[in-house]
Amino acid sequence: MSSTTVRETALDALAVAQPVAPLDAPEPGQSLASGYGRDVFNARVMRQRLPRDVYDRLMQTMTRRAPLDPADADVIAGAMKDWALEHGATHYTHWFQPMTGLTAEKHDAFLSPTPDGQVFGEFSGKMLIKGEPDASSFPSGGIRSTFEARGYTAWDPTSPVFLLGDDHGRKTLYIPTVFYSYTGEALDRKTPLMRSVEAVSAQALRILRLLGNTTATSVQAMVGSEQEYFLVDRRLYIQRPDLMMCGRTLYGARPAKGQEMEDHYFGSIPSRVLAYMQDVEQRLFALGIPAHTRHNEVAPGQFEIAPVYEDVNIATDHNMLTMEVMRRTARRHGYVCLLHEKPFAGVNGSGKHNNWSLCDSDGHNLLNPGETPMKNAQFLVFLAAVLRAVHKHGVNLRLGIIGASNDHRLGANEAPPAVLSVYLGESLSGVIRSIAYGKEAEGGGVAPIEIGVSVLPEIPRDLSDRNRTSPFAFTGNKFEFRALGSSQNIAAANISLNAAMACALDDIAAMLEAELAEGTPLNAAIQGLLAKLFAEHMPIVFDGNGYSEEWLAEAERRGLPNLRDTVAALAHYGDKDVMDVFDRHNVLSPREMLSRQEILLESYTHTIAIEGHTALKLGRTRILPVALAYQTRLADAASAAASLAGDAEPEKAYFLRVRGHVRGLIAALDALEAVLDARFGDTALAKAEYARDRVLPAMNACRGHADALECLCANHDWPLPSYAELLWLH
Structure with missing residues (x-):
């Protein structure tokens, strides 16, 4: 059976496909x-x-x-x-x-x-x-x-x-x-995650004891991880070797309609998709995973599921299990669940928002501004620690979100930039500016705020709007780390975050202890320390548009690192100050860190190499033969028009247009083959750099010509299901 016949059969079957009843549907009247x-x-x-x-x-x-x-x-x-x-x-x-x-x-x-x-x-x-x-x-x-x-x-x-x-x-x-x-x-990733939890707990308890808390016995990092994903029909998926081998489309022209109308976002959920979502939720409920939210996401064919907050170790296990359940359940409904960060060019990719906070053993969220003065003082100290962690150890946090697939999202006007900054919102930013400088930053001068354990201005619970362009945004009582990729294990980001936070809390506790040892009253010590910390770390605070070119220039002026891709970030894994963050509280030993650098560089290289070989074979065995056959038909049509009418300039022009891309594709595929056959390098870093600098551009050159040919060739001849079919048929 030809590929065209298979594709048409798939579309016919899809048109009459019915939702599959969930395997474990509740009895009538039974609660989900x-x-x-x-x-x-x-x-x-x-x-x-x-x-x-x-x-x-x-x-x-x-x-x-x-x-x-x-x-x-x-x-x-x-x-x-x-x-x-x-x-x-x-x-x-x-x-x-x-x-x-x-x-x-x-x-x-x-x-x-x-x-x-x-x-x-x-x-x-x-x-x-x-x-x-x-x-x-x-x-x-x-x-x-x-x-x-x-x-x-x-x-x-x-x-x-x-x-x-x-x-x-x-x-x-x-x-x-x-x-x-x-x-x-x-x-593994669980061992250092558990070590990081113990590290942040120990240092947070030091702060709580200094603030007079004698009841808490531990502090736990809490996480709620939102999960974005795409669904594509399985009959179409199996006709896309790039999706099967790489998780993303290496070729594919943009459809006439993508996400421009924004009509898919929070739109009515298709009945077949809803049946899938309900099936997933029932299975997750049975596994004790508290799935809470479901909705359409921005791109067509894209959706989201989100749980409630849990202990970060359990949340990590649950997120890995959620992804497995989503993949397994999709097959029952005739779907494939795509968790790649950028399966389709030209529409939004998928991320994983890591909502993170700290909670003591008495049940108090340490990042909740609260309604009492004592909790406000505590909140501001922990807020200062967050700013210090992100500012001083931003490279460590960047290492928690790396990956060849996530590189397609970061900074692409659909996800936070690779520059890490903290969004606090106008109200809270004004508070910390007042503490740091003794006046309003906008010029409305006020007297310095007296910061103490018992006297603080009341801080409203909702301190900010939401900033979708910020990689690390305060959202009322937690921070949303928005730069994680949808396929990633959230352990990596939380290991980095917890380790950086443990170092920041350790620094602050040591500063407070030193002040108190010299006889400084607690209120005065807190007052002075917060002013110093907020002034020192103000450069990490940015409440504007993180997608703008102006911000990248401003970030450079502020001295914030811009590690644009995975290879650039991994090159810093062995830096002394980076290693110290993990080693200081025994989260990772230097040997364990260097082994991870090697593993992640090799993974990046293998990922790009697999994509390159897939693009080469797909281009030569699927796309090029169809394009050559179409070119021949156009040549015959132009010749026939010339012999019959004596004028075939339009037909000839169209033939030459197609021929130009056919020749371009042949040359680009030859260049890709040469790049793939060459020696990548002698070290893991050199190989990864070669994959980034040589293989990826060669693949993109092939895609440029192939996607142009898709728009020129007859639709029924094209050997791959189109973006319109993959994204809109649900």
Whole structure:
């Protein structure tokens, strides 16, 4: 069957496609949330199945990170096994997050044979706590050699164990774990994330103690991660090798209508898409993932799902699981869920807004301005720490949002620029200017604000409008880190953010302690320190249009780094001041950091190389043959017109126009092949730079001619589904 016939058949089927009923649809009158967390070994289940003393100790481990008593492990493992078997599970797996950017799992059966031909369920405390997957093929950046295969997984009891099944009801018990090498070094993203949480907690507690808080026992980073994605019909997807291999279209002319009318944003959700969303939500509810918001996004075919806030470690696990559920569920509805940051040129790509705050163990949000003077003082100290973290350690935060795919978004007038700045809004910016300079920045002079533990001006709860162009925006009681890519593991950004914040809080605590040691009263120490900090870090505050060229020039004047792409950012991973942020509180050792630099550079190079080879093959085997055949038909038409009418100038001009792009495409494909066949470089950085500077431009040259030909060739001849079909058929 020809590609044209396949495509037409797909479109015919799509025209009559009906929404698929969700697999786990609730009974009539049953609430969607009635099964919330039914596939999670949560507190309710543990209360029912564990002895009270074991349950109490496990709760201390989960909520306060107290060490797990090894004697309890067998009891807990037995209860987990019985619960899993009762729910249809046959296997268990240690679920971890290696440096591939995805999750990994190895399934082991609960059932083991006995010499008499029987089977019995086996799952001990040792099996729960520790596993040993083969680590040889996971990226380690030089920490491990290929022949050194030993790696370990260790249960993370702070993240809930859950059941995950397929459409046939077969379930597996998933145990969230960390992943580390034989040397004890982290091979994953969960381990440094958990270290960063402990670091920021320890330093935040120092501040709270200085401010008189004697009840809080810990401080937790909280995150709510909004997730954007595209849906495309699977029948069309399988006809796009670029989407299948690379996650994005390497060729494709813009449709006549894109997002110009802005009619898709928050528009009525198509019924087939809504059925998919409801199915995803039901599965997430069963896994204890608090999905809260769903809507159409800016680009056609683009949508968003957002949860409520959670502990950052759990939020990270839940976001990785959400992406997996979205991908699996899409297949049931005849869709493919695209999580690439820029699957289509010319329309908005997809991001992941990381809403971050700090909360103490008493339940107080430390970034909430609050309604009492004491909370206002506390808020301003932590606000100063945020500004210091982003200003002094902006390169570290930039390293948390890198990736070849995210490079297509950052700074592209649809996402924040690569320059990191903080948006506070006019009201709050005015407050900190008053503290820093003793007067209103706009010239309306006022007396200096007296900053103390007991006397503060009341700060309104809603301090700002929203600034979509800011990469790090205050939104009332949290900061929204908007530069993350949709496919990325949010652990990377939060590791950087928590580590930078821990350093900033450490600095501020040391300054306050020094002032108090010299006999300065607390109120005066806070007053002076806040004025100094706000004045020092005012350059990071920007409330204007982050998309403007003027801002980039202003940012350079302020001394803010502009690391425009992943390779430029990764070149700074080994800088002493960058490494110190991670090493200072044992979030990552220097060896672990350099290994990550190597892994991320290699990943970038491989990504671009795969795209280059895909573009080359697709151009030569799909696009060029169609264009050559069309060129031949145009030549025949021009010759026929000349012989019959004696004048074929219009036909000849059209033929020459097509021929010009055909010749251009042939030359561009030859150039791309030469670039791909050449030596990329001797070091990981040199190879990545070559991929950025040589391969990407060569691919873009091929695309320019191919996209022009798509607009000139007959639509029914074109071998690839068009943007209009991919984006608008839902």
